[in-house]
Amino acid sequence: MSTNTIYVFSGSGNCLDIAKNIAKKLGDTDIVLMRGAPEKTDATDSERVGFVFPCYAGGLPGGVEESFRAVKIAPGTYTFGVASCAAYPGVGLSVLDSIHKLDYWNVVTHQCSCIWLFPHDLMMPKMGAEKAQERSERLAALIGAEVLGGVRSAKAPKANAFNKVEASAWPTLSKKKAAKLRSTEACVACGQCVQLCPKGNIRIEDGRAVFGSDCIGCLACLQYCPQEAINMGGVTVKRERYHNPKVSAAELMQKIIHVE
Numbered sequence: 001m002s003t004n005t006i007y008v009f010s011g012s013g014n015c016l017d018i019a020k021n022i023a024k025k026l027g028d029t030d031i032v033l034m035r036g037a038p039e040k041t042d043a044t045d046s047e048r049v050g051f052v053f054p055c056y057a058g059g060l061p062g063g064v065e066e067s068f069r070a071v072k073i074a075p076g077t078y079t080f081g082v083a084s085c086a087a088y089p090g091v092g093l094s095v096l097d098s099i100h101k102l103d104y105w106n107v108v109t110h111q112c113s114c115i116w117l118f119p120h121d122l123m124m125p126k127m128g129a130e131k132a133q134e135r136s137e138r139l140a141a142l143i144g145a146e147v148l149g150g151v152r153s154a155k156a157p158k159a160n161a162f163n164k165v166e167a168s169a170w171p172t173l174s175k176k177k178a179a180k181l182r183s184t185e186a187c188v189a190c191g192q193c194v195q196l197c198p199k200g201n202i203r204i205e206d207g208r209a210v211f212g213s214d215c216i217g218c219l220a221c222l223q224y225c226p227q228e229a230i231n232m233g234g235v236t237v238k239r240e241r242y243h244n245p246k247v248s249a250a251e252l253m254q255k256i257i258h259v260e
């Protein structure tokens with residue numbers, strides 16, 4: 001039992017870092033990872049239940065909506081949602097609001113993890129990784145204080161028509177992108193990506209990481225590879241890798257992280 005439960009999906013660590021910083025303000029919090037099916041779905045004993053997740057192509061990462069639906073929250077519980085994105089939050093908060101009516105929601109922009117589309121500093125407002133991290137920590141602490149104070153958002157989150165179209169196209173596009181994942185000869189078969197992949201989509205074959213087709217495009221394998229040995233098509237070869245400086249691959253592999 002914990003006073004607060006925060007459900008988190010994170011590919012390159014930004015959302016887990018935001019959740020940890022909110023949890024530090026709240027105290028006694030279980031952070032439940034939603035990279036796979038969440039290990040704890042019954043949050044009926046928590047006073048506050050939150051969700052932190054990224055925007056992927058205007059929508060949600062694969063499996064996250066199903067995880068939202070699996071979570072049980074007692075009537076009268078204070079609920080909150082935080083979307084992280086590079087520029088715009090998309091439909092995720094409104095999807096969440098339709099499943100668990102939100103008392104409070106907010107958005108934190110951070111470095112862009114979508115390396116096949118943009119370099120990581122292409123965020124709104126544009127800034128480098130260090131400044132973006134300071135800003136994210138500041139905003140997460142502010143959100144934590146507002147949640148602790150029981151602040152309620154004046155309006156429900158909205159979804160725009162363009163984001164809805166984008167989000168519906170994402171599963172097909174994601175499959176196409178997944179087919180481009182390859183390891184290079186820099187791979188030392190350390191197995192980190194195998195352990196990190198929430199879909200069990202990576203195996204080691206002949207001393208190299210090999211990818212299947214069951215991929216949700218989270219890019220954790222690519223962004224955290226210690227050898228920078230994973231690419232998604234030619235565009236990522238020269239692009240600088242990014243993962244949140246305060247979140248390790250080992251933390252992303254956890255099912256539940258407790259913050260006192």
Ligand SMILES: Cc1cc2nc3c(=O)[nH]c(=O)nc-3n(C[C@H](O)[C@H](O)[C@H](O)COP(=O)(O)O)c2cc1C
Binds near residue numbers: 009084086087
């Ligand atoms: C596949 C993919 C699609 C993305 N699509 C969007 C998007 O539509 N809009 C946006 O503002 N950011 C987008 N992003 C950026 C992430 O939402 C942002 O970097 C977020 O902070 C990542 O959180 P994480 O590090 O916890 O995974 C995308 C990232 C990925 C990997």
Ligand code: SF4
Binds near residue numbers: 192209227229
């Ligand atoms: S994390 Fe990188 S080096 Fe390790 S097995 Fe995967 S691709 Fe190879």
Ligand code: SF4
Binds near residue numbers: 217220222
């Ligand atoms: S293969 Fe890589 S990008 Fe795809 S789901 Fe696994 S870790 Fe994420």
